[in-house]
Amino acid sequence: MEWFPDFLIFALLGGLGIAIISAPLGVFMVWQRQSYFGATLAHSALLGVSLGLFLEMDLSISVILFALIIAYGIHQLAQHTQLSSDTLLGILAHSSLAFGLTLLSLQNTVQIDVMGYLFGDILSVTSTDLILISLVGLITLIFYLFHWRDLLNITLNPELAQVEGIKVKSIQLQYVLLLALMIALSMKIVGVLLVTSLLIIPAAAARRFSTTPEAMLLFSMLLGIVSVIFGLASSMAWDIPTGPAIVLVATIIFLMLLIKKAPN
16 A cells, blocks of 8 residues: 555655755855846746747756756846846846746647646656756755855855956856756746745745854755645645745745744
């Protein structure tokens, strides 16, 4: 007798994998105040879905491919435009989301669950998704083993890091591409509109009681794991959407820690 069906095990493993990958990416997003950057990539991911359908490509491949292209484009534009970064990201986020939704609406012969992409459908995670998540997790681990200290130095003072011989632009580009990969894979877990929350909220909560960068990384990872487990359990118990449930649990944890740390 099976205690849990395969789809539920896949959902749990996929959610835990994304939570673990999100932690190292999320802490630097919080430190470098790049939440809008993550939101732009998330909104742009839906464009990958619509273009994948239009070009008749595998959706997983198209989302990953276009997320990487968009991430590279944003990174390059940010360094060669006179617009402020938040203005540029705001334009790209909303225009790409609008373009993606418009392109989807024009494909009358294609049946697709847009809500699943917007808010996630963790129960549709497959073994292929788990393999991709594991691969991205391995790439992320290797990247941080080599560049953890470099990223800390870049966060503190990018100009000084450049003087010290750190390849600032190259490392930032690698970080952005990893972020794009994680967001592309997270669409099934929490959806386009909520994926940035999974990156930011556990990291912001962990920051409340962490005294070192390493401690913040560890606590962020633990809070992400707890959010996924209790979010999935809440979804099954009360029949609510899983993606929003995961983010809601993370938000409740953040608020509890915020109140606990508030001065008397």
